Amino acid sequence: MNKTLTALALGLAVTAVHAEELVNPLTPDAEHIAEGKKLYNRTGCMACHGNNARGAVGPDLTDDVWLRQPTDQMIFNTIRNGRSGTVMSGFAGDLTDTQIWQIITWLKDENRKRKEAGK
């Protein structure tokens, strides 16, 4: 009986951890957006994703159609850790977590601008 309760408690705890998805902790203000764009260019993202992240050999990062409508956590993990078996490397060694969120802030702002412009 005790073992069953312990297992149940552990399972609930694990579920609780997985339920806490990462979300962008930054507010989308002009400073973070500008820094995110600068980091995008400085890190070399534009070589594969195009200038203004509109896509080149790598996908457009500013539209809704970017592989199953990713969550903030999925985007963060992809930039931080890369995607095994693809050309996408991880940038954990080049960017701090905050810098990664700044890039995401800029990408989301580009997405917003496109929607407002009807593109």
Added chain:
Amino acid sequence: MKAVNESRRRAPGLALAGAVAAVLLSPGITLADPVHTPVTDDMLVNAAREADNWIMPGRDYAGTRYSPLAKINTKNVKRMVPVYAFSFGVQDAQNTTPLVVDGVMYVTSSHGKIFAVEAATGRQLWAFSHPLPENIGKMMCCDVGNRGAAVYGDKVFYVTPDAHVIALNRETGEKVWDVVVGDYTKAQTMTVAPLVVKGKVVVGMSGAEYPTRLWIDALDAETGAQVWRRYTIPGPGEPGFDTWGDTDPEIWKYGGGSAWITGSYDPKLDTLYWSTGNPNPDWDGEGRKGDNLYTNSTLALNPDTGEIKFHYQYTPWDVWDFDGVNETILANIDGKRVWLHGDRNGFLYKIDRTDGSFVWAKEISVVNWATGFTPEGRPIIDESKVPTYEHKAMNVCPASEGGKWWNPMSYDPVKKIVVVPSREICVDILAGKSERVEGKYNLGIAEADWIKGHGQLVAFDAASGEKKWTVQAPSPYTGGVLTTGGGLSFVGTPEGDFKAYDTNTGEELWSFQTGSGIVGSPIAFAVDGKQYIAVPSGWGGWTGWATWGGKGGSPHLKDNRKGGMLFVFSLFDGKK
């Protein structure tokens, strides 16, 4: 290595006996195992005469990419159909040129893989995969591709993105040796198809979009031991060291000079011709005011020592990323021993290969960064087309992909026609100061807007340099060209169409949709008297030219689909 022509003559007999035995034994038994004839120096020197085979990346030491096979020709190519498709199991840039030796194909793919395939049937004989580090993608400007393998003796050689050169047993695919020649964390990477010359495996490095000092290596084919290394940028005290200006004393350690396209070899002159790429930073010339030797040059090298005999430089003080790295096709024309070179800077060159002297240069595409040449072949620059930190150079033609990009042209030595895959796309450029950090991009670019253009396939009379015909297309031709004794020129497009044209007229005679953009090169080969054509398909590579800027050079190629297949074709003969 001793010539083993005797075993070559025996080999067809052995193969026939094996095939007969297989038929007699049981209807269920498949084809006999292939015979792996050792590839000798003699075979390499005479590769042009190996009609059924394709035993080095450019087909022969001259790099012609011409096959004498003529069973598939202008009259019957409309009957050509796919025989099989072989999946590499990976996507991204399929930049390869397959090899075929006595019915066995050796083909590399993206992501560090190589396969041996029964060339007539597509049956895999073995596969080898070099595990790549997780962060390799960001250490390469232009995808995780590979341009092909080399064969010599009983081995096949290829390079990996993270700067390994690997020798495998041709029969089993087992590793024989594996040497690391560069540090990929400093962006010293590799995509080149090696060239074997006099028992040495010659390879060149990639990485000139990063602050690097790059080189050409020759490795002993038996052991992988380095025989010589030729840095493409001279060190202190070496000839050419003083061509890098005096504002940055460290520039020679970081000036680029990649060498990622397979060179050519003239056995009679005993000279290896290997070309070099752009200086770094690509578009910012402020800190390197001088000719920047030996970037954007063809080096004529002693193959035993790597010593530079002479050179010709296509674009001194390059601020347009006009990699001079493209192939040199050796030709004997009108009694002159020359090389032909289609450069990124927009010109098709004919250079005397005995001493590097300039013969002529003809525009492949519209060129406006240079207005002509001195008698010695030095370009005369239009200063308005030079980007600086203050001056945005507008409508610079061609953009950095040329003219002619890296994908190879082909020379038909019978017709003396060279067929060049090309484009008409220009660019606006503003240079910018970027921070130099080892292992990080250092392009020197503030703004770059590619202007929408189109593609073209251009055929030149190699004697006179006159254009014979031009085929225009919506997109640049991004595949390499194959010319054949059947009078055909084969090339692939970003839309995935693999096309055959009449080499005499440019008339399109056949097309097949491969499902993904073609950025590799086709070959022709024969097995048991039947001719085949093979081409890899799978989009990738540097494609900023398509989409950067207001519209980009070919905006319709955004979201172009990736793939990873090899297609093999032959004439339909009514049988399964």
